[in-house]
Amino acid sequence: MKELYKLKQFCKLKEISRVTKVKNRSESPAEHTWSSIILATYFLKKLDIKLDESRVFKLLLYHDVVEIESGDTFELDTESADVEEKERKAFAEVLKRIPAELTQEYSEAFSEYLEYNTPESKFAHAIDRLEPMVHQLDYKSSWKYYGYTEKVLSEKKRKYMEPFPELLEFYDKFIKYLKDNNYI
Numbered sequence: 001m002k003e004l005y006k007l008k009q010f011c012k013l014k015e016i017s018r019v020t021k022v023k024n025r026s027e028s029p030a031e032h033t034w035s036s037i038i039l040a041t042y043f044l045k046k047l048d049i050k051l052d053e054s055r056v057f058k059l060l061l062y063h064d065v066v067e068i069e070s071g072d073t074f075e076l077d078t079e080s081a082d083v084e085e086k087e088r089k090a091f092a093e094v095l096k097r098i099p100a101e102l103t104q105e106y107s108e109a110f111s112e113y114l115e116y117n118t119p120e121s122k123f124a125h126a127i128d129r130l131e132p133m134v135h136q137l138d139y140k141s142s143w144k145y146y147g148y149t150e151k152v153l154s155e156k157k158r159k160y161m162e163p164f165p166e167l168l169e170f171y172d173k174f175i176k177y178l179k180d181n182n183y184i
Helices: 002-015 029-044 053-062 080-097 100-115 119-138 140-145 150-161 165-180
Strands: none
Touching: 002 029, 002 080, 029 053, 029 119, 029 165, 053 100, 053 119, 080 100, 100 119, 119 140, 119 150, 119 165, 150 165
């Protein structure tokens, strides 16, 4: 039973609140992860290059597990260096609490995601930045409330789409849609 409680540590991700909303409540990172995997499944089929789908899914599955310890960080609130340091500390705490059988897999996925040097990690980052945009289509007023503009979106998200022409094309069309429909 001790291992079951260690395994349940991952389920705590459902208890963390993100800034983004689902109806009248905060979204959890677990919901964001699920939606990210769905988006990845869709966009992987559109790429001209072949990525390791299983690897992408693992990167997305594990990328926000540190939020069990660190909580969610809204992308407009802090500098990325601050976030990375906070997440590295949280990572060490999470490692102490999960089953030994998953520590290596989790460690490798988390490191690969942070290092941002494989095509799969770059794709996972792009999907991680794109998913909240897709989600927020249902919450039009939040775009202006949080201060999103084309410039802000470009600074925070566009660079992650650039390694993938198919994603970049989608992103640029998405921005045009947002402008044409008064989201930003």
